[in-house]
Amino acid sequence: MEPLLLEEVAMSQSPRAEIDQVVEASLAALRAPSILNTQPWRWRLSGNHAELWADRSRQLDGLDPDGRLLLLSCGTALHHATVALLAAGFAADVTRLPDPQRPDLVAWIRQGMPCAADDVLYRAIYQRRTDRRPFSDSRPGDAVLDTLRTAAERHRVHLHVVRPDQLTAFTAAVAHAGDVEHGDTRFRDDLVTWTTRSRDDRDGVSPRSTVAPTHRTIAPRDFSLARPAALEAGTGTDHGTVYVIFTVDTDEPADWIAAGQALSDVWLTLTAHGLVASPISEVVEVQPVRIALRRLLGGVAHPAIAMRIGFPVDDAAPVPASIRRSGTDTIGLPGQL
Ligand SMILES: Cc1cc2nc3c(=O)[nH]c(=O)nc-3n(C[C@H](O)[C@H](O)[C@H](O)COP(=O)(O)O)c2cc1C
CATH class of the missing domain: 3.40.109.10 (NADH Oxidase)
Structure with missing residues (x-):
């Protein structure tokens, strides 16, 4: 059988498959780190793309009056989503702050062109923890x-x-x-x-x-x-x-x-x-x-x-995974969030 051209692979993807990848990506983004684990974002699925919104109700008035750490946290969720798409073999099409009239709309993201799947960082999403313990004597090279x-x-x-x-x-x-x-x-x-x-x-x-x-x-x-x-x-x-x-x-x-x-x-x-x-x-x-x-x-x-x-010390057990909100709490269809 003739191998498919990249464009043919893209066209053979049904809109349903595209939206499934985007849902998958927003689910992987649940594991993103955030300031004090506030998880200050919401996803709104719209057609074949997802909108990432800053959730101002989770902004920290004392620590973060300007919302810089809130947006940094949204940025980690955005990057986690692109990593999940890459693991599925797709580039991510991302537009940051697409609408000046709606500054809390952090980004649009949709499945881009097929590319070589790479799941190295995707696997790291589920291994990564904030490790606050003292590290070893060996210095990263x-x-x-x-x-x-x-x-x-x-x-x-x-x-x-x-x-x-x-x-x-x-x-x-x-x-x-x-x-x-x-x-x-x-x-x-x-x-x-x-x-x-x-x-x-x-x-x-x-x-x-x-x-x-x-x-x-x-x-x-x-x-x-x-x-x-x-x-x-x-x-x-x-x-x-x-x-x-x-x-x-x-x-x-x-x-x-x-x-x-x-x-x-x-x-x-x-x-x-x-x-x-x-x-x-x-x-x-x-x-x-x-x-x-x-x-x-x-x-x-x-x-x-x-x-x-x-480097962690040799015998250090992994830090326990910290808790996360569910997809139901953070991902919605148009008109839901
Ligand atoms: C923008 C931002 C700022 C953070 N600041 C600190 C910090 O100052 N000290 C700290 O120990 N952890 C900090 N963290 C880590 C978070 O507390 C941590 O990501 C969150 O509690 C979830 O835990 P996890 O990273 O193990 O999944 C920060 C994380 C982000 C994204």
Whole structure:
């Protein structure tokens, strides 16, 4: 039998098959990481494409008054959806912020042309976790860091690896941001609300994934205001941990979405390479710290989010998967959401 041309394969896809792929993609996007696991998005299926909407009812008033982390989170969901399409053998056709009259419409996505299926990042979607424990003494090598840089650049986002001479200032910035947040009721209210959600809500950060503050170069966010952390820190030292800052050229909503796509791409890529990570967003949540960080980077680029990356310690058990809302709660047909 003659092999089908790519165009013939595309035409042989029924609209039903196309919509099924898009549904599949929005289901895979449920696993995307989000600020405090707020999962602040909704999908609306419309014809053969899906609309990704920001869910402002899930925006954090204290931590995220501008909605930058909300849009970053939507960007991670968008990228997860494109990864699912790629695993099914389709490029994704994406338009970010397609309608200036409707700024909460984050993107349109539809199944694009057939391409070679690649499920490496798709498999990483189900392995990836936020790992807040100290990492091992082994440092990720330059080759893998270059691969991560390339993953970020696919979205026109830059990945700056914090240099040894910048580490003291970066450490001070993270610590100061944490102090500011714990001393301010607006920030504290958000942290308490999203760490004490009921299981029925299927969102928020569970103590099962947070570690008690210990002596660390850079301690992860302290989530223990309302409930003590329940994950063992383990035997890691963080001596090999690398700190990176995602930066964007301008500081607009489209950049925050792109930064979220890059965060997802980098995170899934590093997961596929056996690395683990956790984001550090306090440094962009507190405005004076965000400005100081920008100065540390030479005043040109805008910091979007930071992250710690490393190897897990040998005997570390995987962090338990965090809870997610269901497709019924987040995916709707026209007129439903
Ligand atoms: C934009 C954004 C900001 C985040 N900021 C932090 C942070 O500052 N500290 C932290 O420990 N985790 C942070 N996270 C990780 C989330 O808490 C995590 O994705 C969520 O709780 C779901 O857990 P999972 O990633 O293990 O699936 C952030 C994630 C995103 C997408």
